[in-house]
Every structure is written in structure tokens, then in C-alpha cells.
Amino acid sequence: MNFFQSLAAALTPAGLVWTALIFTVIVFLHELAHYALARAQGVPVKSFSIGMGPVFFRRVWRGTEWRLSLLPIGGYVEIEGMAPVEGEDGQLRAPSTGFAALRAPGKIAVLLAGPLMNLLLGIGLMTLLFTAQGMPAPDRARIEAVVAGSRAQALGLRAGDVITGVDGRDLPETAQLNGQEVAGYELVRAALNEAGPHTFTVLRGGGTRDFRFEWQPTLNGKKQLLGIQYGPDVTRVGVAQALATSVTNTAQAAPQVLKSFAQLFGRFLTLDLSRDENVSGPIGTAEIVSRAAALSPWALVQVAVMLNLSLAFFNLLPIPGLDGGRILLVLLGALRGKALTLAQENAINFAGFAFVMGLMLFVFLRDLGRFF
Structure with a gap:
């Protein structure tokens, strides 16, 4: 069986559709939480996109341009004051309004909202599983x-x-x-x-x-x-016991998930492409979803729990470019008594972004390697 036959056998059309749908819902709710906490503090939100890439539908509502984009792989939200603005001289400068004008607790609330939404969604879906199917x-x-x-x-x-x-x-x-x-x-x-x-x-x-x-x-x-x-x-358990167990399981899973991320970072830094069952990239995830789709809707819910918790913990890592890294920069600015300069923040965020992109490419290549 060649590479393409192996890949086709692992990734079913239904699995690919479910993967895109699950990721889109997870990321949409993540970004919606950022949006809600920003708007609750009076910070304008310029745009909110469901999907990525070219925009094929847009509509302005409550001061935000809501978009449907071509690629069904998540989404994004553009909050005023989070990105550099262009001055009258054409030079980029640090923003002073919107998110940038919030005090540290307000900024942290906006940044923390996304991962917290995924965490709560994972716990909620786990509670639903335990209540419906038993513990x-x-x-x-x-x-x-x-x-x-x-x-x-x-x-x-x-x-x-x-x-x-x-x-x-x-x-x-x-x-x-x-x-x-x-x-x-x-x-x-x-x-x-x-x-x-x-x-x-x-x-x-x-x-x-x-x-x-x-x-x-x-x-x-x-x-x-x-x-x-x-x-x-x-x-068989009631909702209260299912919820309590879901919270306990999530807390107990956190150290293992963080350990898996640490092992992944170690493999990335040493360019170790050997297979690791603890962390899957996009192809591995689609393969898991394909198998779950062939079993039952509840198996898909189990996968959604895993993805929500993984995304929550990953986004809380103190890596620049992720929500956890942005929170770290806010705390650093609060401790210094002044925010980092635009040049400093750009350099840190660029390094973090490059690291995350390199990590994603590494995981993708490792996924592909399983089919050769």
C-alpha cells in the first residue's frame, strides 16, 4: 500500500468533515469568549471571522464585521488595541486605545476567556458523557x-x-x-x-x-x-456527581497533558521525528476523529472533550503568541510599572510565533512520516 492509499484508508470523508466541524466550533467558541469579555469592558471588536482565508460573506452588526471565510479551520477575532497602529507619518506605533487602555486585570480577563471557555466546554461535554452513558x-x-x-x-x-x-x-x-x-x-x-x-x-x-x-x-x-x-x-450517576468527577478528572489530567507537551518540545528541539502516541498533529487528529465517527456520536463527543482540554492547556502555556504568553507580557508590564516598548513586544511575539509555527510544522511532518 503506497503513501496515498495509506492516507486515504486512515482519513475518511466523514472523518474529515467532522474534524473541520469540531475544530471550527471549538475555535469559534474560544474566540467568542475573547469577543464577549472585550465588549463587556467597552473595547470595540473590529471583526470576527468563522473560518480562515478569503472572506466570501460579511455583515456589520453591533460595530463588528462578522465574516464567513473559505477555509473551515477555526476562526479569529480582531480586538481594537491589540495590534500596532499606523501613525500619521506612516510608522507603526503602539496602540493606546481599546485593549491597550485596559488595566492589567481587564487585559488578563480578555486573554484568559478563550482558554477558560475551552476548559469549561470540555468539562461540560465530559459531564454530559458521564450522565448519559455512565461513569x-x-x-x-x-x-x-x-x-x-x-x-x-x-x-x-x-x-x-x-x-x-x-x-x-x-x-x-x-x-x-x-x-x-x-x-x-x-x-x-x-x-x-x-x-x-x-x-x-x-x-x-x-x-x-x-x-x-x-x-x-x-x-x-x-x-x-x-x-x-x-x-x-x-x-450510572447523576449530574452533580458527573460534574464533580469531570472537574477532578480535568485537574488530574493537567500534569499529564503538560508533561506530553514538554516531551513534544524536547523532541522538536532535537528534531526527533519518532512516533509519539501522546500528541497528535492535524493528520493524526483527523485519523482519530475518523475512527470515532465510525463508532458512535458519543465517541465524537469524547474526542471533542480531548481537543477542548488540549487546546485550553496549550493556549495557557507561557509562550509568546499564545494567550498564556500574552498574559505573561501583561504581568511583566504590570511588575515593571510600564508596558514593553513596541519593538520589544514585537520581537518577543515574533520569536514565539516562529517557535509555534515551527512546532506545528514538526508535528505535521511527524504525522506524515507514519504513512511512508
């Missing part, structure tokens, strides 16, 4: 399907069975597996990697029963399969 119970493994003619079917295992224990011990919520912390239900997989007698304690119809069997992970050099598809069991 994952990592200390139980639900058998979702049993392969016909498999060893599992011969043992009497059925779809809907819930494995609560392995080899006489209850499954924990978390466990150590190959030096990494994993959900307890992954111990089912660990047991099937070990030869010998095994016991699965299964909850069925309100009661429990044990299934005992001898197991060989490989036979005549061929990997053996028990014949079950499984995942974490779920617990």
Missing part, C-alpha cells in the same frame, strides 16, 4: 462481545458479564503494569499474558461465579486469543 468503573471489566467459536465461548463467558476479580483477587481501581499505572481492569490483559491456571470472577444476573481455565499465551509460536472484547464497566 467508567476501572475496578470492573465488562465483556462487550464474545467471539463465536472462541475459547471464551467454550468456557461459557457471555457479552454483558462483568469481571470483578482475577485469580482470586478483586480488581483494584488502579494497578502497576510494566512500570506504568493503569486502570485495574487492565489486569485481565496482564493475566492473559501469563501461562498457567487462571480464574475470572464474574458478576452475572446479580450473582457471581468463577470461571477456571488453563492458559497458554502462545502455542506453536502463535499468539492465543481468549476471544473477548472488554472495557471498563460503567456506573
Whole structure:
């Protein structure tokens, strides 16, 4: 299979459409939050575009030119006082009105609004998932399907069975597996990697029963399969508990997401193009969305949660050009008692922009490399 065939197999038309739609909604709401906080403080907003590139529709409403642009990949908002203005002599100078005239707390509120919107949207969608589908119970493994003619079917295992224990011990919520912390239900997989007698304690119809069997992970050099598809069991919860768990999960995810970004920066600085499962570029993301679109609408919601949280955390990084970098410059100006000069701010923002663009190109090339 050549490069183009591999790429076409990974990216379905429905997946590409959903990717564009999800990104557009996420970025639109991000920019809408910046717009709302600016307008709430009396700062004019010159334009608001849904999409990027050439504008094919525009209309002025409430002092803002609302645009529809050709490329459905996000959008942008142009807030007065955030960009240099041209003086009467034709030279660019620092703005003194609009955003530039706000005090530090007001500026930070405008800049923080976008990432905060994505954070809240991610938490809200996660809450919706938990309320509608139940909350994952990592200390139980639900058998979702049993392969016909498999060893599992011969043992009497059925779809809907819930494995609560392995080899006489209850499954924990978390466990150590190959030096990494994993959900307890992954111990089912660990047991099937070990030869010998095994016991699965299964909850069925309100009661429990044990299934005992001898197991060989490989036979005549061929990997053996028990014949079950499984995942974490779920617990039905109300909105309040779903919301509390969503907030907790987001807080717990932050260090891991930041660690993934740090590893990505390290790979970028050393030009290490080896595959990294923790961070995906546009092609990898479209591939994930394509797989999710083939599963269910709820799988797409899960992807939207991941993208919102990733965008929120990434934008809060103190890198010039990102919202976090702009917040850092505002705080630096407040500590100095005066804003940076236009030349200083332009130089810092240019360096940050170049870094982010280089990083995006690096991730894109690494994505492409998987298909060669």
C-alpha cells in the first residue's frame, strides 16, 4: 500500500468533515469568549471571522464585521488595541486605545476567556458523557462481545458479564503494569499474558461465579486469543456527581497533558521525528476523529472533550503568541510599572510565533512520516 492509499484508508470523508466541524466550533467558541469579555469592558471588536482565508460573506452588526471565510479551520477575532497602529507619518506605533487602555486585570480577563471557555466546554461535554452513558468503573471489566467459536465461548463467558476479580483477587481501581499505572481492569490483559491456571470472577444476573481455565499465551509460536472484547464497566450517576468527577478528572489530567507537551518540545528541539502516541498533529487528529465517527456520536463527543482540554492547556502555556504568553507580557508590564516598548513586544511575539509555527510544522511532518 503506497503513501496515498495509506492516507486515504486512515482519513475518511466523514472523518474529515467532522474534524473541520469540531475544530471550527471549538475555535469559534474560544474566540467568542475573547469577543464577549472585550465588549463587556467597552473595547470595540473590529471583526470576527468563522473560518480562515478569503472572506466570501460579511455583515456589520453591533460595530463588528462578522465574516464567513473559505477555509473551515477555526476562526479569529480582531480586538481594537491589540495590534500596532499606523501613525500619521506612516510608522507603526503602539496602540493606546481599546485593549491597550485596559488595566492589567481587564487585559488578563480578555486573554484568559478563550482558554477558560475551552476548559469549561470540555468539562461540560465530559459531564454530559458521564450522565448519559455512565461513569467508567476501572475496578470492573465488562465483556462487550464474545467471539463465536472462541475459547471464551467454550468456557461459557457471555457479552454483558462483568469481571470483578482475577485469580482470586478483586480488581483494584488502579494497578502497576510494566512500570506504568493503569486502570485495574487492565489486569485481565496482564493475566492473559501469563501461562498457567487462571480464574475470572464474574458478576452475572446479580450473582457471581468463577470461571477456571488453563492458559497458554502462545502455542506453536502463535499468539492465543481468549476471544473477548472488554472495557471498563460503567456506573450510572447523576449530574452533580458527573460534574464533580469531570472537574477532578480535568485537574488530574493537567500534569499529564503538560508533561506530553514538554516531551513534544524536547523532541522538536532535537528534531526527533519518532512516533509519539501522546500528541497528535492535524493528520493524526483527523485519523482519530475518523475512527470515532465510525463508532458512535458519543465517541465524537469524547474526542471533542480531548481537543477542548488540549487546546485550553496549550493556549495557557507561557509562550509568546499564545494567550498564556500574552498574559505573561501583561504581568511583566504590570511588575515593571510600564508596558514593553513596541519593538520589544514585537520581537518577543515574533520569536514565539516562529517557535509555534515551527512546532506545528514538526508535528505535521511527524504525522506524515507514519504513512511512508
